[in-house]
Each structure stands twice: as structure tokens, then as C-alpha cells.
Amino acid sequence: MIKDVYGYVSDLPAGCITETDIYTDSGALLCPKMTVIDQKILQSLSDYHGKIHATIYYSDADEFDLEDDFPLPDDSICFDESFRQYAMESLARLYANLDDIDNLTKGIIQIGEKVCSIINDSKSLSLNLSKLKVCDEYTYRHSVDVGTMAAILAKALGEPDSFVRDITVVGLLHDIGKEEIPNNILNKPGKLTATEFELIKTHPVRGYRLLAKSPDLTEEMRQAILNHHENIDGSGYPRNLSGDQIGKMAQIISIVDVYDALVTARPYKRAYTPAEAIEIMFTMSNKFNLKYFRAFLTIVNIYPNGSTIKLSNGEEGVVVRQNKAYPLRPVIKITSIQTVVDLSNDRNYLSTVIVK
Numbered sequence: 496m497i498k499d500v501y502g503y504v505s506d507l508p509a510g511c512i513t514e515t516d517i518y519t520d521s522g523a524l525l526c527p528k529m530t531v532i533d534q535k536i537l538q539s540l541s542d543y544h545g546k547i548h549a550t551i552y553y554s555d556a557d558e559f560d561l562e563d564d565f566p567l568p569d570d571s572i573c574f575d576e577s578f579r580q581y582a583m584e585s586l587a588r589l590y591a592n593l594d595d596i597d598n599l600t601k602g603i604i605q606i607g608e609k610v611c612s613i614i615n616d617s618k619s620l621s622l623n624l625s626k627l628k629v630c631d632e633y634t635y636r637h638s639v640d641v642g643t644m645a646a647i648l649a650k651a652l653g654e655p656d657s658f659v660r661d662i663t664v665v666g667l668l669h670d671i672g673k674e675e676i677p678n679n680i681l682n683k684p685g686k687l688t689a690t691e692f693e694l695i696k697t698h699p700v701r702g703y704r705l706l707a708k709s710p711d712l713t714e715e716m717r718q719a720i721l722n723h724h725e726n727i728d729g730s731g732y733p734r735n736l737s738g739d740q741i742g743k744m745a746q747i748i749s750i751v752d753v754y755d756a757l758v759t760a761r762p763y764k765r766a767y768t769p770a771e772a773i774e775i776m777f778t779m780s781n782k783f784n785l786k787y788f789r790a791f792l793t794i795v796n797i798y799p800n801g802s803t804i805k806l807s808n809g810e811e812g813v814v815v816r817q818n819k820a821y822p823l824r825p826v827i828k829i830t831s832i833q834t835v836v837d838l839s840n841d842r843n844y845l846s847t848v849i850v851k
Contacts, residue, residue, distance in 0.1 A: 500549045504540045507532045511551040512819055520545040531818055531839055578613065582606055582639050586667075593674055593705065600668075600711040607663035610643050611656075620651045620794055637755055642666030644751035647794050648787065652747075662744050664712070665719045669748055672702030672720075684762040696732050699724055719744035723752055726782035746784040750791050753779070769797040770823055770849065793819040798849065805851040806844075812836075823849070 500506050504525075509532060517526040525543060530536065532551070589602040614620075645666040649659045673681060676698060680691050687695070703721040706712055722736060722745035729737035731749075741749075757772035767775065773792070780788060798804055798814045804827060805811050815835060816826035824838035838844050 498551060500547070500551055503546060504537065504543055506547075507537065507540075507549065507551065509534055509537065514550040517547050517549045519543060519547075531821065531837075533837060533840065535837075535840060578609065581609070586638060590671075590674060593671075596706065596709050597711070600664075600706065600709045603667045604664055604711060606639075607642060607646075607660060607667055610639070610646055610663050611660055614643070614646055614650060614659075620647050637759060638667050638670065640755040640759075641669060641748065641751050644755065644791075644794070645747050648747055648751060648791050651790050651794055652787065658744075661713065661716050662719070662747060665716050665723075665744055666748060666751070668702065668706065669720050669723050669752065670698065670702070671705055672698035672700065675701045675705075682762045686763075696724070700733050715742065715744060718742055719748055721745075723748040725749070727784055728781050730782065747787055750776075750783050750788055754791070754795070769795065773797060773822060792822045795822060797822050798825050804849045807848045807850050808844075 511532045513526055513528050513530045513532065516524055516528050519525050525547065526532075526536070526540060526549075585602060585606055589599045593599065642663045643666070646659050646663040649662045654662075673695075676695060680687070680694060683691070699721050703717055706717055706720065709717075719742060721733070722741050725731035725734065725736040725741045725745060726749070727738060727741070727746070729735050731741075753776060754772055757767045757775060758769055760766035773795070776783075776788070796817060798817075800814055800816065802814050803811065804814060810829050810831060812827040812829045814825045815828050818825050818837070818839045821839040826835065826837045826839075828835045836844055838847070838849075
């Protein structure tokens with residue numbers, strides 16, 4: 496959760512993330528925003544005894560002890576086999592009959608309700624993408640990926656249950672307009688012609704028109720489908736909207752849609768690793784709502800707890816804890832020396848990166 500702290504350095508809870516810069520009484524920068532406040536940071540700030548004002552992201556589950564010598568369990572959200580089979584069969588059946596939009600939307604809403612139920616029953620709002628895969632069919636997998644990630648992100652942002660349900664449905668339907676575009680263009684292995692690319696760019700409008708008369712969708716949901724390729728800086732399509740013109744739902748869908756597209760293999764590109772995808776998205780950050788993008792980084796477990804990794808210095812280790820503000824730099828245990836290291840702030844590892 497987000498909260499304001501008025502008091503002293505000692506009032507900052509271990510494990511929180513600073514949402515704003517923290518200054519001393521005289522105006523000197525004490526701690527920059529997006530800093531993970533662990534015990535080392537608290538110790539380094541302890542000499543300052545004046546009052547502070549800080550806005551922080553904090554959860555009771557964020558506190559951790561770097562002396563723990565075991566990985567925390569990977570409690571990220573996952574789907575069991577029965578849901579995978581249900582989603583695959585339902586989406587295939589519903590997408591096969593676009594003439595019956597009422598039946599389509601009602602069926603999608605039922606899938607969305609099941610997704611929300613799984614999320615509500617999970618222990619945390621984190622996501623291991625390898626556990627999300629529904630099936631090998633791209634249309635169905637991508638739809639469920641986007642709907643699920645949008646729901647988790649909306650919930651992490653503190654949106655009400657009604658909004659979470661609605662955005663899940665939007666995610667499941669966001670690319671429905673592509674059903675009107677020939678597969679030989681959608682799955683073309685080579686570079687698209689200018690004409691072909693312009694045709695693909697019509698899919699948000701096509702989706703909006705397909706769903707225009709559905710009584711089960713609100714206009715906000717339809718607008719999100721129409722605007723999910725718009726960018727904050729005005730460089731998107733189909734209408735070159737910018738900022739608040741795009742709408743909250745579409746801004747959220749945009750982030751998870753880009754991420755899932757990057758980590759998914761297509762005939763014309765390889766699948767990027769989650770770490771590579773996040774690096775690419777950092778270079779695109781001017782296109783996203785930064786508040787939503789920062790929140791997104793807290794829900795994707797790029798290196799799930801318990802996974803083995805190799806560092807650029809040759810050392811190997813096991814991930815024992817996520818760093819919400821620095822998803823590419825988790826807390827790890829170095830196997831050879833049995834030492835726990837926080838890659839986000841350990842001075843001996845600041846230039847070391849995970850390579851495998």
C-alpha cells in the first residue's frame with residue numbers, strides 16, 4: 496500500500512520503497528525515490544535525527560532478514576490444469592462465433608470471473624509467467640495473459656473489485672478485432688508491407704465496432720479496447736491520444752500487452768526473456784503511465800524465488816527474495832560461500848548482473 500510517513504528515519508519500515516525523494520530539514524537530499532529501505536540503508540541514515548516526510552510503498556509482507564539462508568516460497572499466482580483446459584476450450588468456442596456477440600461477451604465475463612477468483616484466493620499479487628501459460632495457441636494464451644496481468648496490476652494499484660473484474664474482461668477481449676484480419680498477415684514471418692501494417696493497426700477500431708452494441712460492456716471497457724495501443728506521449732494509434740485522454744484501463748492494458756508480446760515467440764520474432772523484456776520496456780517508459788509501470792514491476796517475478804542464477808562475475812546462486820523496486824536485482828544466496836547478497840545495494844555487487 497501507499498502511505499505518508501511524517502516523523503523520523505526510524506519510522507521508515509524495513510522493506511518499504513520510497514515513492515518520493517526524502518530531504519533533510521535544510522533541503523539536502525537524504526534518500527532518493529525508488530530506494531528499497533533495508534537494514535543497511537536505515538543504518539546509513541541513522542545519523543540524521545531531524546524530521547522527515549516521505550511517501551512510501553509498504554506491505555507487511557515486505558520485511559525480510561538477509562540472514563535467512565533459505566528461499567522464500569514462490570507464492571506467485573498460478574493456474575491449475577482444470578482452469579487451463581476450461582479457458583482453452585471456452586475461448587476457442589466463443590471466438591468461433593463472432594456473429595453472436597451477446598454469447599461471446601457473457602462467456603468471456605464468466606472466464607474473467609474465474610480469473611479474478613483465482614487471484615483473490617492467491618497469497619500474493621505476484622506473477623511467475625511460466626505458471627501463467629494456458630496453451631500453445633497464441634490467441635488464447637495472449638488473451639488470458641493480458642487479462643490476468645491487467646487484473647493483478649489493477650488490484651495492486653488499489654482499484655475496486657468492479658474495476659478489476661471489468662479490466663479482466665477487457666484484457667480477454669482487447670485483440671478481438673484481429674479476428675477480422677487474415678492469418679497470413681497476422682502470422683507473416685517476414686517484414687510487413689506498409690499496407691499490411693496499416694491493416695493490422697485497424698484491429699482496435701474493429702474490436703470496438705464488434706462490441707459496440709454489447710449490453711454487457713460499459714463504454715469505458717469499449718474505449719479501453721479501442722485505446723490499448725495509444726501511448727502517453729501521443730505516439731500510438733489509432734487516434735494519437737495522449738495522457739489522460741487514453742483512460743486508466745487502456746493505460747494498464749498497454750503495459751501488460753507490450754510485456755506479454757515481448758516474452759512470447761511469434762513467427763516473425765523470438766521470445767525475449769522476462770529480464771530482456773523489462774530492459775526494453777525501460778527504454779519505452781515515455782510511452783507508459785510511470786505510476787502504473789512502477790507498480791507493474793512489483794508484480795512480475797522475473798527471477799522467481801528458488802530459481803538458480805549465474806552472475807556476470809561467474810558466481811552462482813539461488814534467489815531467496817524479490818526486490819520490488821529493482822526486479823532485475825533480487826536478493827540471492829551465493830552458493831559457493833553460502834552468503835546472502837542484496838544485488839540492489841551491496842557495494843561489492845553493484846556492477847554485477849545476472850546473465851543466466
